[in-house]
Amino acid sequence: MRDGARDFLARHGWGAADIAPLAGDASFRRYFRVNDRGRQAVLMDAPPAHEDVRPFIRIADLLVGAGFSAPRILAGDLEAGFLLIEDFGDDLVGPVLKAEPGREDAVYGLAVRLLNELHRLPPPLELEPYDRATLAREVMVFAEWYGRAAGLDIDENAYLAAWDKAWADVLAETDRAPVVTLRDYHADNLMLLPGRPGIRGLGLLDFQDALAGHRAYDLVSLLQDARRDVSPRIEKQMLDQYMLDGGVDDRAAFRTAYEVLGAQRNVKILGVFVRLRDRDGRAGYVERLPRVWAYLDRNFAHPALAPVKAWFDAHVPQERRAGWCMEGAGR
Numbered sequence: 001m002r003d004g005a006r007d008f009l010a011r012h013g014w015g016a017a018d019i020a021p022l023a024g025d026a027s028f029r030r031y032f033r034v035n036d037r038g039r040q041a042v043l044m045d046a047p048p049a050h051e052d053v054r055p056f057i058r059i060a061d062l063l064v065g066a067g068f069s070a071p072r073i074l075a076g077d078l079e080a081g082f083l084l085i086e087d088f089g090d091d092l093v094g095p096v097l098k099a100e101p102g103r104e105d106a107v108y109g110l111a112v113r114l115l116n117e118l119h120r121l122p123p124p125l126e127l128e129p130y131d132r133a134t135l136a137r138e139v140m141v142f143a144e145w146y147g148r149a150a151g152l153d154i155d156e157n158a159y160l161a162a163w164d165k166a167w168a169d170v171l172a173e174t175d176r177a178p179v180v181t182l183r184d185y186h187a188d189n190l191m192l193l194p195g196r197p198g199i200r201g202l203g204l205l206d207f208q209d210a211l212a213g214h215r216a217y218d219l220v221s222l223l224q225d226a227r228r229d230v231s232p233r234i235e236k237q238m239l240d241q242y243m244l245d246g247g248v249d250d251r252a253a254f255r256t257a258y259e260v261l262g263a264q265r266n267v268k269i270l271g272v273f274v275r276l277r278d279r280d281g282r283a284g285y286v287e288r289l290p291r292v293w294a295y296l297d298r299n300f301a302h303p304a305l306a307p308v309k310a311w312f313d314a315h316v317p318q319e320r321r322a323g324w325c326m327e328g329a330g331r
Contacts, residue, residue, distance in 0.1 A: 001032060001045055008082040009034060009043065010259070010304040012075035024210055025279070033087060040323070041074055042088075046081040053083050056208035060085075062180075066121050068114070069193055069203045075222075088203040091192035094228055106232055111190060113236045114199040115218055116246045119179040123212040130181055130213030132171055135264055136160055136179070141271030150320040162311040166294050171259045173175050173212040181213030182206075184224045216254060220262040226269050256304045263299035263308060267290050289325035 001019065002048055009015055009142035017036035028050035032043040046053050053076065071085040093111075096327035107147040128134075143154045184206045219242055223235045239258065248254045270293050273285040 001030065001043075003047060003103050004080050005043060008075075008080060011082070012084060013083070014041070014084065019323055022190065029165060030101060034084070039272060040087040041066075042071070042085050042287065044083040044085060046083070048079065048081040051081060053078055053081055053208075055195055055210075056083065057178070059182075059207045059210045062124060063204060067200065067202045068118065069191075069196060070207065070229055071203070073206070088164075088193060088205075089155050089192040092188060093190040094187035094287045095204075097228070097258065098189060105177045105237070107192070108230075108238050109241060110199065110202055111185075112219070112242045113245065114202050115185070115215075116242060117199055117223070118218075119215045119246065120184075121180055123178050123180045127180065127210065127212045129178065130183075130211040131173060132164075132167060134211065135167060135171075135327055136163065138268040139163055139264055139271075141275065142267045143271070145271040145275040145278065147271075149278060150316075150324060152315060152320065154315060159311060162307040165307040166260050166263070169253065169304075170260050173257060174212075177215070178212035179215045181211050181215075181217050183209050183211065183213075183217070183221065186227060187216040188225075188227050189223075209232055212259055214261060216258040217261045217265070220258050220265060224262050224266065224298075226266075226273075226295075234254075234298050256302065259302035263305050266296040266299060270296075290322035293322040293325075 001021075006015070009017055009019075014034055014036050017034040020033050020035075022031040022033050022042065028047050030045040032045065034041050034043050044053065044056070048163075057076065057078075060070045060073060064072060069088075071088060073083060076082065077082040080321075093107055094166055097107060139160075140156070143152075143156060143159060146152075147154045154167055182204070189204070189206040191205065193203050194200050195201075219239070223230050223238055239255070242248070243254060244253050270289060273292070274286045275290055276282040299305060300312070
């Protein structure tokens, strides 16, 4: 916890609170539970040199105002990068489902219903678009970090040209009907809140990077989760539920977008997890890369991704995929 955190808490009436660390995420933010004579809250410590808390506040206010369960902001110091936010407790979906796998159908069903409700909310005009430039910047993380660590020879122009062939229809649909896209909608960013009814029983975390994107993006983030195995049965069942409840008219086009955006996200994650190890010294993330490669292989089975699959087949040999990751990147 950085200097100044105690003073921040004291200024807002929490000076006598006990402070205990909570699990962090893949950013520079850190979280702490503060407990003061029975009342609890969470301190977000976001170093201003690396993080800006204002997007978190903006999206939290949007979600709470629309009836979703996002943490209420109790106090903040924007310049110092401290926020005091509502504490949703300890029932993080990922660990809950690990302990109680029989709840998967119900919990994923609730998460899909929440997405359908969220996607009925018009995105605010100030929300930046999830456009070609952003998608391209994200897949370049693979080239920069994974490609460099694996010793791959990557021609950036040819690499992006393959992606452009797959993105065209997806981007056109995104332009026509953008939705609020949280971008990290998965089991470790969802909290079970048993005292709240309906979709309010699912608490939302880590949404500060939201954009106006395609409605398949958060669904594939949920169902192709880098942090836990999601069975093909659950994936198919929840895809069908989303399309039925959401009134998806062209299911083939939606499934194409789902696979294309899944491939884009999974390729980005391959690069991000290697970057976390090589730049930030956080080695545990690369243990998840074989799972991400398995999802990516499922994406590549879709015909729309044939140009991207062909590029990967030509430039990323099998010995530089899942097995290589587990060998410590050839070191």
